[in-house]
Amino acid sequence: MVSTFEATPNIALIKYWGKRDSKLVLPQNSSISFTLGNSVKTVTSVLFSDRLKEDVAWLNRKKTSGEELARMLLIADLVRQKASISSKVAIASENNFPTAAGIASSASGFAALACAASDAAGLGLNPTELSILARMASGSACRSVLGGFVEWKKGEEKDGGDSHAVQIAPASHWPELHDLIAVAESGRKKIGSSAGMDRTVKTSGLYAKRILDLPSRIAKMRQAIMLRDSQTVFALSMEDSMNMHATMLDTKPPILYLNERSMGIIEAIEELNASEGKLVCGYTFDAGPNAHLICEGKDVAKVKKSVAKLHGIEKFYDCIVGAGPIKLAAKESLLSEAGKPV
Numbered sequence: 001m002v003s004t005f006e007a008t009p010n011i012a013l014i015k016y017w018g019k020r021d022s023k024l025v026l027p028q029n030s031s032i033s034f035t036l037g038n039s040v041k042t043v044t045s046v047l048f049s050d051r052l053k054e055d056v057a058w059l060n061r062k063k064t065s066g067e068e069l070a071r072m073l074l075i076a077d078l079v080r081q082k083a084s085i086s087s088k089v090a091i092a093s094e095n096n097f098p099t100a101a102g103i104a105s106s107a108s109g110f111a112a113l114a115c116a117a118s119d120a121a122g123l124g125l126n127p128t129e130l131s132i133l134a135r136m137a138s139g140s141a142c143r144s145v146l147g148g149f150v151e152w153k154k155g156e157e158k159d160g161g162d163s164h165a166v167q168i169a170p171a172s173h174w175p176e177l178h179d180l181i182a183v184a185e186s187g188r189k190k191i192g193s194s195a196g197m198d199r200t201v202k203t204s205g206l207y208a209k210r211i212l213d214l215p216s217r218i219a220k221m222r223q224a225i226m227l228r229d230s231q232t233v234f235a236l237s238m239e240d241s242m243n244m245h246a247t248m249l250d251t252k253p254p255i256l257y258l259n260e261r262s263m264g265i266i267e268a269i270e271e272l273n274a275s276e277g278k279l280v281c282g283y284t285f286d287a288g289p290n291a292h293l294i295c296e297g298k299d300v301a302k303v304k305k306s307v308a309k310l311h312g313i314e315k316f317y318d319c320i321v322g323a324g325p326i327k328l329a330a331k332e333s334l335l336s337e338a339g340k341p342v
């Protein structure tokens with residue numbers, strides 16, 4: 001009853017920011033992302049065993065407690081319920097990139113956890129069921145359960161049965177596309193996404209306009225991805241990211257995730273695009289200051305050069321489009337048979 005999965009974050013080109021149901025994690029709008037290749041990844045092992053005395057979870061080798069533990073146990077509880085088992089659970093999860101700093105560690109973490117927990121319990125869930133399971137812990141995680149280009153359909157049903165990710169195109173559809181992540185700050189963010197987006201929904205006047213505009217932006221993005229139309233994909237990515245961050249600024253009290261380094265990156269990319277006479281890169285920022293620079297492989301060096309010269313850029317991760325979660329061999333397990341981290 002032990003299983004280990006590797007999953008990767010995803011980068012949203014049309015963002016999810018705001019829930020219509022917080023308990024079931026149902027979004028206000030549909031969103032579109034691509035799942036990243038494995039230069040950034042989470043590995044998670046789950047063990048259900050009657051020999052365990054209590055539920056335990058380790059994140060990056062540190063024992064978790066409080067809210068962090070509760071969120072991981074939420075997935076374990078749903079799986080235990082579905083599988084009709086009452087065994088205690090041990091979970092160990094490790095990221096090879098900064099946690100909770102706008103590189104979607106919750107997306108890869110909960111996608112890996114949903115896959116490993118359901119597999120450890122022998123549930124054999126299909127991708128739609130896995131996406132719904134991951135969504136219950138963190139919205140964006142429902143997109144990381146699938147590879148390639150993904151749309152999270154917001155759904156209409158009250159119980160969230162139709163709010164899950166679907167693949168628009170596999171990773172092989174556009175292998176030239178990269179997400180060059182420029183790390184502008186690797187610490188934890190001050191306000192978490194859940195609290196931040198709830199506050200935006202409640203207090204931002206701009207937000208209603210965003211929700212009104214999104215269906216047409218989503219349709220354009222879907223079509224641009226299908227056509228591998230980089231100019232439109234980059235333009236819409238920047239437009240949607242800036243629009244989401246504008247609603248954050250319009251939140252009372254305001255939420256500011258971008259820092260002066262992020263602003264420097266925006267300027268550098270605008271200059272690069274202007275000097276090339278076309279868009280060679282589109283920037284997009286999640287709930288953090290780190291830039292996701294979307295560009296094609298042939299332009300990665302150029303994009304990197306224009307940003308690397310800025311002060312305070314700590315590191316780059318160059319990610320291609322990834323194929324989604326994979327099951328790892330038993331020897332890769334992060335847990336011993338007794339449920340202790342190895």
Ligand code: DP6
Nearest residue numbers: 012015016138139140193194286287
């Ligand atoms: C800005 O999925 O972290 O990255 O559902 O409350 O856990 P919760 O939020 P989360 O929000 C991600 C927001 C975003 C945009 C996106 O990935 O679509």
